[in-house]
Amino acid sequence: MGLIPYGVISKSHGFGAGVRLVPYSRDLSNLAFIKSVYIKTGGSADFKKYTILGRSISKKYAILDLEGLETFEQAQELRGKEVFVQTEQLSNPSEDEYYFFELIGLSVFSTDNKLLGKVSKITDSAQNILVVEMLSGKQSLIPFTEPIVKEVDVINKRIVIDPPAGLLEL
Structure with a gap:
């Protein structure tokens, strides 16, 4: 349970x-x-x-x-x-929908398969934001939107993102 x-x-x-x-x-x-x-x-x-x-x-x-x-x-x-x-x-989410608890702890990769960090939490606001603990030790806020988040694989515990230039430096 x-x-x-x-x-x-x-x-x-x-x-x-x-x-x-x-x-x-x-x-x-x-x-x-x-x-x-x-x-x-x-x-x-x-x-x-x-x-x-x-x-x-x-x-x-x-x-x-x-x-x-x-x-x-x-x-x-x-x-x-x-x-x-x-x-x-809990009911099963629709395709391309996830519960927050499913995303926390997933590894975040760039589209060129470089490990960037792990999801530590998600903000529940008008636009959900992934809070990612980067390998560098800093925190990055990644909008959980289709243009940026390219793939979510809960089974293999990974998210692939294609952030616009400068997003990870904020």
Whole structure:
């Protein structure tokens, strides 16, 4: 069972035991299919599983009713906690679409097969940006767009880019 970070509980909802989940991604469509979430309870490997009993999804967040949460106080205790989901519960992305967790750690190559660095994170903004830790030790921001990103091979853990002149020097 692989768990990936999905979002954070920002606060309780109303006077009941509901919680507001703010996702790390702008796309909440997967939440309709997710049956349970995992929340860190203590140490790095300690998770508690919560079955989702009900959900209300808006553009920027979701309200979840979780099994085992009976009171407002119990919901408040989860405030600020990170929420994880099983990768198996996520729908398969369309062709040429990827989950961020699939891209982090991939090696980045130039079109002439020169290793440039590794993807350390991705910004979720109007235009997704790959943050690449270059072999030189510096960080480069690479727009995740078709003219620059030529190939993504998740299985072989590589991305091929053709950056415009000067992009890697910024």
